Amino acid sequence: MPLQILKVAALVLLLPAAVGLIYGEVRDALVYLGVAVTVVVCSFLGQRIVEPRSKVTYAREGFVIVALTWVMMSVVGALPFIITGDIPRFEDALFESMSGFTTTGASILTDVTALSHANLFWRSFTHWLGGMGILVFVMAITSMGERPIHIMRAEMPGPIVGKLVPKAKETAKILYLIYLVMTALEIVLLLAGGMPVFDSFVHAFGTAGTGGFGVRPDSFVGYSPYLQWVVTVFMYLFGVNFNIYYLILVKKFSQAVRSSELWAYAAVGIVSALAITWNIRSMYATFGESLRHAAFQVSSIVTTTGFSSTDFDRWPDFSKMILLLLMFIGASAGSTGGGLKVSRVLILLKSVHREIMKALHPRSVRGLRFEGKKLDEAVARSTLSYFALYMVCLAVCILIVSFDGFGLETSLSASVACFNNIGPGFGSVGPMASYASLSVLSKLTLTLAMLLGRLEILPVVLAFAPATWQRK
Amino acid sequence: MKIIIAGCGKIGTAITAGLVGEGHDITVLDVKAAAVDNLVNIYDVNGLTGSATDYDVLTEAETGKSDLFISVTEKDEMNMLACFFARRLGAKHTIARIRTTDYNEGDISFIKQELELSMVLNPDHLAGRQVFNLLRLPSAARIETFSTKNIEMVELRLKADNPACGLTLWELREKYKGLFLICYVQRGGDVVIPDGRFTLQAEDKIGVIASPAEMQRLLKKMNLTTKTARAIMILGGSRAAYYLARRLDFIGNGVKIIDKDRARCEELADLLPSVSVVEGDGTHQDFLFEEGIRSVDAFVALTGTDEENILLSVFAASIGVRRVITKVNRTELMSIAGDLGLDTVISPKKAVTDVVTRYVRALKTAEGSKIETLYRIADEKAEAVEFVVSPEFKGIGVKLRDLMLQPNTLIAGITRGRKTLIPTGDDAIEAGDRVIVVTAGRSPSELSDIMRRG
Structure with a gap:
């Protein structure tokens, strides 16, 4: 299976090579081609050297395969940046590549316009791949050996991962089909609004994967209100659980609208957008403009995309605080977005509510209900421990970044924005700034934070825990 | 095909394992979440926790769109009711396990008809019949019967003192002059469909096809006593x-x-x-x-x-x-039992899986030559499948030696009316024949599947 993953990696590296050729960047095209060939050669060599003793994927193998694939892909993805010389330093290139695959969208570049078309395309295409999942992609186009469910569970975000249809491969295909159609639709709507072809593709990839890399240093500030609204709506749509789209596709509308996560997600978005609109009303000429910027930023942050239509770092504290809270909540489970996930927040709130009621009536017996069903106690428990682990990792990350001495706002928001795969934070890492000024240690820490956030901690921790590799 | 399996116990697991390999879309359900999780973790299937007689659960599993609903929960009555609901919801076929001895043959046929069941599974009944057949043949490791009574397949382990050891199949046929056919040989972990040049060795497991009378004669010549058991x-x-x-x-x-x-x-x-x-x-x-x-x-x-x-x-x-027969349910213990020298081990679970697999493959072939009987043999590495030849079969009238078959495939027996043929290269298949095919390659679900493509 590692062979298949590398083959697929080589395949997707051909896309930016083609883009390079279209835009006359022959040197960059050759670099991508060269990396692709190297990857294929390595995969065959690797297959010759190591003959796996067992090909069955148990839960442990699932976690390890997913975590190592992501690390490997990020390193491979960083190579073209270094070789083309657009991002010469390794830690910077790795940061950029990881930020791409994990759909964070945080950049160490101060001027993205200096990048070649091939590199710009590749950066955003990694968003598209990483959004729905690299291994889910591999699964959709090749076979995945025995017990693919463990790989799906390890890569797909959310407290409960299920298959849409009995076969994992079919599920992966359906997910990517929905994803592809929605991306194509966005490209068409962006083109209709007069956006150049290249920009449309790049921005559609950034939106679909809820990533946030663009082609301009000021993100979406310079685009027309129509384009901003299109992106606002699509960011929000990609933050919805893809199961809902499947239910709509198979015409189970009643089941789709009964999803409590969907309603909570919608409510969070609308309430936040209205609150911010009211808070920033004096900064913009019309109500419509305030609403547009508020909606754009809320949609961008809650889905953990990270585009910006205005410098929200200059907004009043109340609005910035709302955005910071939204960073934690994140998008829906089973979407391409990051963060804690709305469903986890709901489960956490329900558990807390139950604990309070238990304190009042110590002998009462209460189950938890979620999405119209009894919630498995194991899921409730794992959600609580996930939250604890999440906070611990985040705290460590903030502590390390604070060495750089950029102040509380920057250290905190940089960590939160990377961990939740958003991108821009506040202060020195605000929407109009970049992560370039951070130290090497901070960059590496944040690179790891992005991976932890995207894979939801456990796979990464397990892949590097000694106990996983011991044979006892 | 869309298949729903209610009940994730021993039998449910075995059936799931058998059908997953055939590439079906399977949904399993059980009241115990742990049992469902276990199956979903191991096989590429969907799982649902809930009762098989719960309307909501059945609709969520899309029972109405399913081709086959198999109910193998703990309780017979539950299975009947679940299948009844599934049928009313639109499942095309239903299979229920009914195993208590409270229901006799008459009851079963009444239930089957009234509930529109496609099949009733009774693993214990199958096991009983299997042991009964085995007791007729002393040293046979296994015996499988086909839909006509005058052909059977026996699996033997060749002990070192067996006169067949060291002979090629041609020599063997010369020596015993009988109408029989060695249709597969299992040596170590490998299964081969042998040709005339193949030399037999001690400790080989061989599959022999013959009529019952011929089989008795052959076993006697191989110094395998055929005194049937009287006191059991x-x-x-x-x-x-x-x-x-x-x-x-x-x-x-x-x-x-x-x-x-x-x-x-x-x-x-x-x-x-x-x-x-x-x-x-x-x-x-x-x-x-x-x-x-x-x-x-x-x-x-x-x-x-x-x-x-x-x-x-x-x-x-x-x-x-002289004759010891052991029932072993857990697959991993079966090989251990073999290592301990127990040569006749039966598994009700396996027998049920064979029956269900046969049924499902037959469903897949709406027309053409349907499957009549199916056995997985030689540790499930090969299959013996009986087909009824339809008039559309392309190989009709072609001499077997000219028939282009898939590799590792053998036509091991033909029954025509009341006559049984152990075929040679000069025989040909006719419409309406029952043909027994032994294959260690791709599993056929239709007779034309054994033909080489193109």
Whole structure:
């Protein structure tokens, strides 16, 4: 299976090579081609050297395969940046590549316009791949050996991962089909609004994967209100659980609208957008403009995309605080977005509510209900421990970044924005700034934070825990 | 095909394992979340937690769109009701497990008709029949029968003193001049479909196809005594034991059933008045001696615990009982039992899986030559499949030696009306024949699948 993953990696590296050729960047095209060939050669060599003793994927193998694939892909993805010389330093290139695959969208570049078309395309295409999942992609186009469910569970975000249809491969295909159609639709709507072809593709990839890399240093500030609204709506749509789209596709509308996560997600978005609109009303000429910027930023942050239509770092504290809270909540489970996930927040709130009621009536017996069903106690428990682990990792990350001495706002928001795969934070890492000024240690820490956030901690921790590799 | 399997117990798991390999879309459901999780973790299937008779669960599983609904939960009545609901919701076919002896043949056919069941599964009944067939042939490791009574397939392990060792198949045919065919050989972990140049060795497991009379003759020539068992001791008063004892008793054999449980013994004694039922613990050797284990022709271990069956079978074999048959349910214990020298191990689970797999493959082929019988043989590495030849089959009238077959495939037997042919290269298949195909390659679901493409 590692062979298949590398083959697929080589395949997707051909896309930016083609883009390079279209835009006359022959040197960059050759670099991508060269990396692709190297990857294929390595995969065959690797297959010759190591003959796996067992090909069955148990839960442990699932976690390890997913975590190592992501690390490997990020390193491979960083190579073209270094070789083309657009991002010469390794830690910077790795940061950029990881930020791409994990759909964070945080950049160490101060001027993205200096990048070649091939590199710009590749950066955003990694968003598209990483959004729905690299291994889910591999699964959709090749076979995945025995017990693919463990790989799906390890890569797909959310407290409960299920298959849409009995076969994992079919599920992966359906997910990517929905994803592809929605991306194509966005490209068409962006083109209709007069956006150049290249920009449309790049921005559609950034939106679909809820990533946030663009082609301009000021993100979406310079685009027309129509384009901003299109992106606002699509960011929000990609933050919805893809199961809902499947239910709509198979015409189970009643089941789709009964999803409590969907309603909570919608409510969070609308309430936040209205609150911010009211808070920033004096900064913009019309109500419509305030609403547009508020909606754009809320949609961008809650889905953990990270585009910006205005410098929200200059907004009043109340609005910035709302955005910071939204960073934690994140998008829906089973979407391409990051963060804690709305469903986890709901489960956490329900558990807390139950604990309070238990304190009042110590002998009462209460189950938890979620999405119209009894919630498995194991899921409730794992959600609580996930939250604890999440906070611990985040705290460590903030502590390390604070060495750089950029102040509380920057250290905190940089960590939160990377961990939740958003991108821009506040202060020195605000929407109009970049992560370039951070130290090497901070960059590496944040690179790891992005991976932890995207894979939801456990796979990464397990892949590097000694106990996983011991044979006892 | 869309298949729903209700009940994730031993049988449900075995059926799932069998059908997943055939590429179907399977949804499993069970009331126990842990059982569902376990299956979903191992196989590429969807899982649902809930009761098989719960309307909401059945609709969520999209029962209405399913091709087949199999209910193998703990309770017979539950299975019947679940299948009834599934049928009413629109499932095209339903299979229910009904195993309690409370329902006799008449009841079953009434239930089958009224509930529109496609099939009723009774693993214990299958196990009983399997043991019954085995007892007719002393040294055979296994015997499989086909839809016509005058052809059967026997699997033997060649001991070093067997005169067939060291002979090629041509020499063997010269020597015994019989109408029989060696259709597969299992050596170590490999299965081959042999040709005439193949040389047999000691410790090979061979599959022989012949008519029953021819089979007896051949076994006698190979110095394998064919004295049928007359006095049989059955350990464990399970349902399989009941079905077996009833059949054996019917043809006049002496049967003794031993069980620990007083109430069960009384029940059996009431159901089978001419069988001797003894209450006692079979793990006590003294007790077994007292009940005359030394003088029985055959010992059959059918208790509910695999370990007990294996241990007591080893004991029976060690004191010289000629024929020992052991029921083992857990797949991983089957090979261990083989290593301990028990050559006749049966598994009800496997028998049920074969029956269901055969049924599902036959469903897939709406027209063409349908599957009649299917056995997975040689540790499931090969299959023996019986087809009824439809007039559309392309190979009709073509001499077998000119027929382009898939690699590792053999036409091992043809029954035409009441006549049985062990085919040679000069024979040809006719429409309406029943053909037995042995293959170690791709699993055929239709007779034309055995032909080479293009």
